[in-house]
Amino acid sequence: MPKVRIPTPLRSFTGGVAEVVVDGTDVREAVANLDVAHPGIGERLLTEDGQVRRFVNVFVRDEDVRFQRGLDTELDEGDTISIVPAVAGG
Amino acid sequence: MVRPVVDRRAPLTHEEIARYSRHLIIPDVAMAGQERLKAARVLLVGTGGLGSPLALYLAAAGVGTIGLVDDDVVDASNLQRQIIHGTSDIGVHKVASAKASVLEINPHVEVVEHRTFLTSDNALDIIADYDLVIDGTDNFPTRYLVNDACVLLGKPNVYGSIFRFEGQLSVFWAEEGPCYRCMFPEPPPPGMVPNCAEGGVLGIMAGHIGTAQGIEGIKLIAGIGDPMIGRLGLYDALEQRWTYVKVNKDPACPVCGPEPTVTALIDYEEFCGVPSHDRMVEADLSLAELEILPNEYAEIAGKPDVVLLDVRETHEYEINRIPGAVLIPKDTLPGRLSELDPTKEYVVHCKSGVRSLESTELLRGAGLRARSMRGGINAYSKQVDPSIPVY
Numbered sequence: 075m076p077k078v079r080i081p082t083p084l085r086s087f088t089g090g091v092a093e094v095v096v097d098g099t100d101v102r103e104a105v106a107n108l109d110v111a112h113p114g115i116g117e118r119l120l121t122e123d124g125q126v127r128r129f130v131n132v133f134v135r136d137e138d139v140r141f142q143r144g145l146d147t148e149l150d151e152g153d154t155i156s157i158v159p160a161v162a163g164g
Numbered sequence: 165m166v167r168p169v170v171d172r173r174a175p176l177t178h179e180e181i182a183r184y185s186r187h188l189i190i191p192d193v194a195m196a197g198q199e200r201l202k203a204a205r206v207l208l209v210g211t212g213g214l215g216s217p218l219a220l221y222l223a224a225a226g227v228g229t230i231g232l233v234d235d236d237v238v239d240a241s242n243l244q245r246q247i248i249h250g251t252s253d254i255g256v257h258k259v260a261s262a263k264a265s266v267l268e269i270n271p272h273v274e275v276v277e278h279r280t281f282l283t284s285d286n287a288l289d290i291i292a293d294y295d296l297v298i299d300g301t302d303n304f305p306t307r308y309l310v311n312d313a314c315v316l317l318g319k320p321n322v323y324g325s326i327f328r329f330e331g332q333l334s335v336f337w338a339e340e341g342p343c344y345r346c347m348f349p350e351p352p353p354p355g356m357v358p359n360c361a362e363g364g365v366l367g368i369m370a371g372h373i374g375t376a377q378g379i380e381g382i383k384l385i386a387g388i389g390d391p392m393i394g395r396l397g398l399y400d401a402l403e404q405r406w407t408y409v410k411v412n413k414d415p416a417c418p419v420c421g422p423e424p425t426v427t428a429l430i431d432y433e434e435f436c437g438v439p440s441h442d443r444m445v446e447a448d449l450s451l452a453e454l455e456i457l458p459n460e461y462a463e464i465a466g467k468p469d470v471v472l473l474d475v476r477e478t479h480e481y482e483i484n485r486i487p488g489a490v491l492i493p494k495d496t497l498p499g500r501l502s503e504l505d506p507t508k509e510y511v512v513h514c515k516s517g518v519r520s521l522e523s524t525e526l527l528r529g530a531g532l533r534a535r536s537m538r539g540g541i542n543a544y545s546k547q548v549d550p551s552i553p554v555y
Contacts, residue, residue, distance in 0.1 A: 161357060164360075
């Protein structure tokens with residue numbers, strides 16, 4: 075099943091775990107399943123009308139899904155979804 | 165490989181040849197690279213966590229001119245990561261403190277002091293004098309400002325940012341690849357992503373990411389290696405792992421795209437909805453009705469219908485607390501509103517007044533009476549009860 079890399083600001087939803095495994099044939103399904111497993115995390119990634127929030131970047135196969143098929147980007151068994159939020163600290 | 169950012173060379177003195185010997189014997193650097201470093205003018209935006217190792221190592225490496233932009237003074241809470249400043253520098257202007265450290269390491273470097281924060285009014289004038297900008301700021305408005313100014317002036321911008329155990333690294337240079345806005349078109353809404361003052365950062369992360377930015381800077385100046393253009397490095401300290409993702413140039417980018425809608429600097433605090441610093445919330449008249457001062461709370465603290473609500477995390481509560489406070493961490497508050505009593509008046513506090521303001525708005529939205537303690541427990545300590553430690 076695809077893996078999801080969870081960034082620090084969202085690890086409060088996964089009990090501190092950095093990488094979780096979810097079922098899903100595309101990103102939309104994987105995010106929905108991620109939210110079922112870790113309630114609340116979906117809202118941090120998607121807007122109310124189901125779009126990826128503009129300050130969050132979702133990468134599949136190291137490529138931004140905005141430049142692929144968005145939430146319809148297909149997933150293979152071995153794929154890793156990376157969630158990259160904007161952080162500004164310095 | 166991209167063209168070197170600095171095409172000029174400044175001849176080295178005998179003293180400098182001796183000093184930079186370990187560079188000069190690397191074939192990729194050699195005299196040409198070192199003389200480019202000496203000719204280079206690099207602007208460091210911020211002399212904090214990232215700016216500290218950047219200034220120290222770039223000075224040691226022989227970058228000829230280093231500009232320092234900051235308008236902050238050294239605070240005790242900086243010293244856990246801002247290693248260019250020392251204990252005796254507390255209260256000293258950061259630019260002055262950083263300059264002294266740089267010159268102690270390498271007196272051949274020229275340090276240009278910019279004792280100001282970078283703003284939409286001064287950014288283009290300041291950045292225009294430099295070959296390369298390295299962004300070591302601590303807040304979203306300045307990050308977008310640095311990006312837009314660099315795009316408008318055609319300057320490369322070495323980006324790094326840190327949060328807790330995580331770091332990001334990239335090179336944004338619109339003439340050669342994407343810019344920051346291609347990656348993050350919009351800032352997060354206020355309160356959604358905590359800053360380091362609210363969320364914390366492992367101090368040594370600043371060294372790791374800052375030095376990585378410095379390496380990118382030197383590569384760009386000398387024209388060596390493969391700079392991080394179009395790539396974002398993500399560093400996770402807990403797993404001691406770097407991962408890399410591709411950053412695409414966005415054809416619809418409002419700044420660096422073919423049909424830009426942002427052609428001059430804008431009001432970045434308005435764009436981001438937050439002030440350009442990561443410290444305490446300053447007085448804002450529009451907040452007056454939502455907020456209560458620590459000494460005002462002290463006057464009503466004993467009243468039976470007043471409840472002090474602490475919305476920090478449990479591990480912060482372990483550091484310090486105001487007697488009588490009820491702890492409900494901000495993120496758990498939406499699910500615990502039913503525990504609150506509509507007949508009470510809530511005074512909400514956090515560390516410095518950001519999370520409590522957000523929680524106050526949540527409480528009010530739920531029909532509860534609430535005010536946020538301005539400046540949080542740190543202000544309460546200073547104004548009301550100095551026996552409470554400040555963190």
